[in-house]
Amino acid sequence: MSSIVFQHHPNGTDYAYMSSSYWDAERKTTRTRMICIGKKDPRTGEIIYNKRWKELQAEQQDKAPGTDMPPAVSSTLSIGPSLLLQAVTDKLGLKRSLLKGFDADTTSQLLALAWFFASCPAQRAYLAEGWMESHRCPHQESPLASPRITELLQSISRDQILSFFKSWLRRSKDTEYLCFDISSVSTYGTYNPYDEYGYNRDGESLPQINIALLMGMESEIPFYYEILPGSLHDVSALPAFTAMLGKLGMTKVSLMMDKGFYSQKNISMLLENGIHFTMPVPKNISRVKGYMDGDRDDLELPQNILVSDERSTVYGITHRTKLDGKRLYYHVFTDTAMRIEHVAKFNAYMVELSRELETGELVESHAEDYSLFFTVKETPVRGRKVIWNHDAIKAYRDRYVGYWSLVTSCEPDARTALLQYRKRDKVEKQFDNLKNMIDGNRLRTKGTVSNESVVFLRFLSLIITEYIRKVLRDTPIDPRLGNTKTWITRYSVPEVFNRLESYTEIVFKNTYKPIHPEKTKAQREIFQIFGLES
Structure with a gap:
């Protein structure tokens, strides 16, 4: 039995759907199939039928000889997100790398779940079965129920994941x-x-x-x-x-x-293994303090300007040295605008240290700063008294706050190192x-295995979504006009999937061709951005 139902969309439109109930013999339950047939005219209240429904009605007029039965619908699937996901998967060669560690069936299951998480990042895994039933995707012939997903996660080994990474890292x-x-x-x-x-x-x-x-x-x-x-x-x-x-x-x-990775031992290890690197240096390193002390008077000379705009000016000086016979570059910087912000943060940090000392809630990583900037006295009568070392605080603030340094084995130019690090x-x-x-x-x-597997699945979906985000961020809206605005200003990744959700495919059980809806303006733009074909 069929009926027309209306659903109100956040954009203010009331969409009309043909709702049909049918008996699912395999699951032994009644299920509902809904087909969007158009939208309600806000002025007259009548239905404005869409192109897909009109084509379906025309197909139904072509009945088999000797019968009044219209063509039977085999399935209605959302294919918009699937077209994008398939294109990205193919572009990245994700399936090829997965096959290095997993068999074809497991690869198909992993891709199906990665697609689900990419298009529905906030959803839990047990909802994947329903998504796979309603979307064109890998392993669609056998959607993964929650117990099967658990079995899949428990079957994944660390060696299989490493085989994938060995292939994937070659990209x-x-x-x-x-x-x-x-x-x-x-x-x-x-x-x-x-x-x-x-x-x-x-x-x-x-x-x-x-x-x-x-x-x-x-x-x-x-x-x-x-x-x-x-x-x-x-x-x-x-x-x-x-x-x-x-x-x-x-x-x-x-x-x-x-800077959390900086240590003399790590620097030597990286140089010994021929691994290039760039990282900030903590200010408590004596070498960097010496560079900052020596550069302070000359750092803000015009010849040391690296980046300048109406908001701020960044200055930099490079020091070349060697460690274990290998070349190192220490770049010292200051930013005229950021220095004010850094002073404010430093002052707030001093207040935080004082509170920690007064309450006794000490932080192990702050131990050196406690002794440098404060003196704590304990008396039987007055108890604990925290004394601010104002001279030490002022000397440190004036000499080092607002200055920072990068050490690198491969970037001799201070400006290049700075711009790379900003990314x-x-x-x-x-x-x-x-x-x-x-x-x-x-x-x-x-357990370790399922933890690893959950992160692995989410990692696969992250690969897909970050590629989509980069395409949106790098593709100009109208390159002919020299417009620097890109599509990320109009569509976020979740919105892309949301817009594509209503692009469906109706498949019949006989020889009739599948029917696709007319694309919305947003869908046409997304298809163009990613070069999709329906």
């Missing part, structure tokens, strides 16, 4: 910087040796795992991740990580890192995307 360019960073993900999981308490970047009192992520600075493609114990510090993770890259065939690597904020945004994908930042799995 990175030898000349491309690979941005490396670590972030924590809180977990409610149990029986996982990686779940430990440590420095939680989200400030939560939960055990966590650390995820190290490697991303191309130019391609913006995530290339590799590593799950690490939650208590492990950044500086301790680097040697094992670089050793793993060597085992995966990455002999020519240029890493962009933050690393993209990997921080990808961390946010990956963490938001992992069950709202909470891993609820049991």
